[in-house]
Amino acid sequence: MRKIHLNIICSMLVLFTACDNDFESEFDLAPDERAAIAVKEFKDALTSSEHGWLTHYYPNPTKLGSYTFHFIFDETGVVNMNWDYYDFPDESEYSVKMFEKPVLIFDTYSKFSKMTDPEIGEPGKGFGGELEFSMTKKSVDGDTLYLEERVSGDPMVLVRATAQTTTQLREYAKHTKHLERADEQVVVPFYFNLSVEGWDTKVNMVYSGDKIIAFLNYVDKGEVKHELMPINYTHEGFEFHHPVVLNGIGVKSFKYDEAKNQFVVTDAGVTGTFKYEADCPAHIEGMTDKFFGPKTFGGDAKIVSPKLANLIDGIYPDAAFNYFSTDPYVASWGPSTFKINFADWTTLKIAVSYKKKTEDVVEMEFLGYQTEWSGPFVDLEYIEGLMSTEKGQAILDIVASPKGWTIVPIELKEYGSSYYLVSNEDPEMYMCFGLNYSDDED
Amino acid sequence: MKKYICFLMLGLLFLGACSSDDDLGESLIDTSTPELNEVDEWIRENYTYPYNVEVKYKWDNSELDNTKILTPTTLDRVIPFLEKMKEIWVDPYAKNGGEDFMKAYIPKQMVLVGSHNYEDNGGIVLGQAEGGRKITIFDLNYIDFDLSGLNSWEKRRAMEPILRVFKTMHHEFGHILHQTIAYPVEYKKLTTGYTSNWMNFGDSEARGMGFITAYSLLNPDEDFVEMLSEFLTRSNEDWNELIDKIKVYDENYYTDEDASKLARIKIREKEKMIADYMLQIWKIDIYKLQADIAAVLDELSN
Incomplete structure (x- = not known):
């Protein structure tokens, strides 16, 4: 009986405690009201800019460069957009919803969805971007919104656009052309080197347009270093994803100087330029074995410097020069052939022996010519006749130069295997091989 | 008796706690019509x-x-x-x-x-x-x-993803139907050889074993809905042609007529069992359903 009384008294005490209406929240408003306000504030911020917002979005900053988007959010849940890649105005539905924070969601497919499209970039995985972003903070003047990807937490910074942004966005692609070596019109030496006052080394940059990423290599304190650097284009030039710091001097931003065809450093207090030069500032070990070793397969070089293409063009009277290739079988089966392919699908084959001169220089030792099974190049005399001309001799002098060709990879192998061969006889002559080879493991 | 009085008092206290005078304010649930x-x-x-x-x-x-x-x-x-x-x-x-x-x-x-x-x-x-x-x-x-x-x-190329996605719809809907009312257990005994390694087989190979697709080999449920979806995304003429052309080859790559005939019979038995199930359970004549769907697909592709 006592037990019952005790239970009743305890229950009553609990009840009285539970009915305490004097609880004071730390907040003036209920959670749902605060959530609604936060959502409204985020949406108001997005729609507050008359000319929209500009963002340099890195979908995967460890592997890819940035895509620049210009967004204009309207009140009805539609975001109009364009990007720097090419001129293609597009729109998407968008919404701002409350999860753990207010989140901006790009609801329907648009140019921005390409950042998560499994068909684009790494097969099945895409570029690695996201479609949902929470806002972390807003600048005091309201001109910058700091967002982050909901899953990975990588940043997306929206900067208030101006009336000029639409026009400026179209300038970006021009700078891509300045870094891409495909369809190059101006004759320049191959090495695109960054010199900075206060640095005691130059940094060479090889650009890979499909990933918007630069492969930087340089010598620092006697040691060859290299790194992949995602690139972001601006209307003035381009930027590195993060500064390259040598001797305590960091460099990140560059502006194109059309008169000199070079990029000038724009970081405050730093003087320097990116120029096309004839000297290779850093020689990477293991390149000859990797690309011309016994396990190496051949490849095609469809990107050829204008000077080298001009040298070849005209050697064969029936068709224009098309591309170079090397043997499709492993080099150890030699002798190898260096092939000059023409637009009418004929091929002039030069028999060569690939000789390792240094860790990154290969020499194509001339062994003779090889005939084809059909077409004009079945006749050895015909081939020798063409190659005995002044042009033919000039081609052979370059191809089989004892100074050899320096091998400059676009990236190191975990991201791809394409490389440039740059003539040491004339660094204005170079070609880019997209390579397939048997052993990509070591 | 005291015990009951105690409980009564406790009950009154509970009721007292639930005063209806409290202003609960605006509902937290957003019932407004979205844009x-x-x-x-x-x-x-x-x-x-x-x-x-x-x-x-x-x-x-x-x-x-x-x-x-x-x-x-x-x-x-x-x-x-x-x-x-x-x-x-x-x-x-x-x-x-x-x-x-x-x-x-x-x-x-x-x-x-x-x-x-x-x-x-x-x-x-x-x-x-x-x-x-x-x-x-x-x-x-x-x-x-x-x-x-x-x-x-x-057009044939363009129809492939269309047929694929609508085959998927019929496939998944088939699951809903048999999960609501199961098909006869005898269906599961018509063919043997179900395997989780179905991806190691091709569709032709599976048909030679009495399964309409390789994926049917996974289990009887998938077999059932694969049969239904393949049946409903073809005209009856195309369906008959598909079944009639099933061939099994021996080790010398000659047609094994007996094995081929057996495979066709197995699939026809499955077809009959599905037709009966759909008619008896759901009152649906799958041949009429097939004809109606085929008419739409035919119009789309011509």
Whole structure:
């Protein structure tokens, strides 16, 4: 009986405690009201800019460069957009919803969805971007919104656009052309080197347009270093994803100087330029074995410097020069052939022996010519006749130069295997091989 | 007695605590009508009001597998897809099984995704059904119903993703039906050789074993819905041609007539059992249903 009384008294005490209406929240408003306000504030911020917002979005900053988007959010849940890649105005539905924070969601497919499209970039995985972003903070003047990807937490910074942004966005692609070596019109030496006052080394940059990423290599304190650097284009030039710091001097931003065809450093207090030069500032070990070793397969070089293409063009009277290739079988089966392919699908084959001169220089030792099974190049005399001309001799002098060709990879192998061969006889002559080879493991 | 008095008092205290004078304020539940665009309104008219179906075409990560890389649908593709889905799947079933049948069994939530859904092994998931309530359809951005101006070869190519996605719809709907009322247990005994390594077989090889597709080899349920979906996305003529051409080859690559005949018989037995099940349980004549769907597909591809 006592037990019952005790239970009743305890229950009553609990009840009285539970009915305490004097609880004071730390907040003036209920959670749902605060959530609604936060959502409204985020949406108001997005729609507050008359000319929209500009963002340099890195979908995967460890592997890819940035895509620049210009967004204009309207009140009805539609975001109009364009990007720097090419001129293609597009729109998407968008919404701002409350999860753990207010989140901006790009609801329907648009140019921005390409950042998560499994068909684009790494097969099945895409570029690695996201479609949902929470806002972390807003600048005091309201001109910058700091967002982050909901899953990975990588940043997306929206900067208030101006009336000029639409026009400026179209300038970006021009700078891509300045870094891409495909369809190059101006004759320049191959090495695109960054010199900075206060640095005691130059940094060479090889650009890979499909990933918007630069492969930087340089010598620092006697040691060859290299790194992949995602690139972001601006209307003035381009930027590195993060500064390259040598001797305590960091460099990140560059502006194109059309008169000199070079990029000038724009970081405050730093003087320097990116120029096309004839000297290779850093020689990477293991390149000859990797690309011309016994396990190496051949490849095609469809990107050829204008000077080298001009040298070849005209050697064969029936068709224009098309591309170079090397043997499709492993080099150890030699002798190898260096092939000059023409637009009418004929091929002039030069028999060569690939000789390792240094860790990154290969020499194509001339062994003779090889005939084809059909077409004009079945006749050895015909081939020798063409190659005995002044042009033919000039081609052979370059191809089989004892100074050899320096091998400059676009990236190191975990991201791809394409490389440039740059003539040491004339660094204005170079070609880019997209390579397939048997052993990509070591 | 004292005990009862105590409980009575306690009860009174409880009631006292629930004073109705308290102002509970505005409801926390947002019941306002969301802003609807043209697509939303079309969906309401054609799916939500008649069938109580919610179609989610906007990006909603919570409805999808977060480990997958996916993209939302292109807005322009939503209505054409849903229109065709109605013509090829909903309307024929409603006509042959009755409006009430379709209202009762149509999945109540459909999630549309624009991109392919890749698996780690490189395979592509075409659709997913969850407990008969929700169905997720992928690939929407790759389906174009405008075949005008295409030659016959191009049309056949363009029809492939269309047939694939609607085969998926019939496949998943088949699961809903047999999970509601099971097909006869005898069906499971018609063929043996079910295996989780179905991907090691080709469709022709599977047909030679009495299964309509390689995926049918997974288990009797998949076998049942693969039979149904393959049957319903072909004209009867094409279906008969497919079955009649089944051939099994011996080790010397000669046709094994007996084995071929046996494989055809097994598939025909399955067809008959499915036809009986659909007629007896759901009052649907699958031959009429097949003819209705084939007419729509024929119009689309010509």
